[in-house]
Amino acid sequence: MIFFFYGPNTYAARRQIAKLTAEYRKKTGSDLGLERIDGTTVKPEALNASLQATPFLANSRLVVVEDLGANKAIAPKIETYLEHIPETTVVVFYDPAVDQRTVYFKTVSKQVRAIKFEALMPAKLQQWVVREVHAAGAEIDRPAIGRLLELAGEDQWRLSNEIAKLAAYNSPISVESVDIMVDENHTETIFNLVEAMTAGKTQEALRLYRQLHADGQNEMYMLSMVIWQLRNLLVAKAAGDVNSGELAKTAGMSPYVATKMLSKRNLFNEDQLKKAFLQAVDTDYQIKSGGGSAETLVEQLILSIAARDAA
DSSP: OEEEEESSOHHHHHHHHHHHHHHHHHHHSSSTTEEEEETTTOOHHHHHHHHHOOOSSSSOEEEEEEOGGGOTTTGGGHHHHHTTOOTTEEEEEEETTOOTTSHHHHHHHHHSEEEEOOOOOHHHHHHHHHHHHHHTTOOBOHHHHHHHHHHHOSOHHHHHHHHHHHHHHOSSBOHHHHHHHOOOOOHHHHHHHHHHHHTTOHHHHHHHHHHHHHTTOOHHHHHHHHHHHHHHHHHHHHSOSOOHHHHHHHHTOOHHHHHHHHHHGGGSOHHHHHHHHHHHHHHHHHHHTTSSOHHHHHHHHHHHHHHHHHO
16 A cells, blocks of 8 residues: 655644554564655665565565655656555655645656645634643633634644643643743744744854744754745745735645745745755654754754855
8 A cells, every 4th residue: 555645734744654653563563664764865776675675574564755756866757666566565655845746746646545634724723722632631711722823823743732731731721821831933933043044144043043942942843843934935936926815725824824925935045945945854854763862953954054055
């Protein structure tokens, strides 16, 4: 079975990948047949070998390939890699910011089970908050849901962190407890951090990063937000002559985010944005695959992008 996950809701997509991984471990009792591949750097022969491999000391294999659409040596020829995958292997291709105009997207989305992870609309997001609160063993007052979204914004990564804090603080979660425990949205600071990084303003980027850290924002939240901002800017850059309503609908953004991305997109160089996005995604992969600590790798990412774009 082959899956293709794409779309702006990285939280939902990664939760689904985590669910598949957990189910695989439970079924097989080990990680022996589990493989994660960085699609941006994998060589054609290595990918082919991984996809065609038969299980060893296991009954099946689970292979997760991330951002293969960015690999110019492989993406245009993806059909040849899909032809000989054995039935004992489950493959997940995950491309959150895939260009839907490419041969890669058109081929994969037609030939395998494609699932688009959309950003949640307000009503669905409120329902999700309630489910997450219940999963954390707590209850939440309806006015508190609106206040939480007002302060924390729409990003499910951050909302998940805030819900965990609120559930540990008291239940039912009230407006008062939200005001005590939740700081205002840091989206603007993250956007300024991205702008400083891609403009080569190393000291300003570090100052903003350390400010977020001092405000209690963990590295994985900051990294997910940087990736989210870069992705939105790239989509806005490629959108051409559209209004915010059209961009919001086609790209799964909220109208507020779409308006901001369109107003700011000309501040950024597209090639720099692409390089920064791929490097940020690679950092996320390194952290999740045990390649280093989040604190070290995120700071290295900021320094690397700022130093490159200062040149």
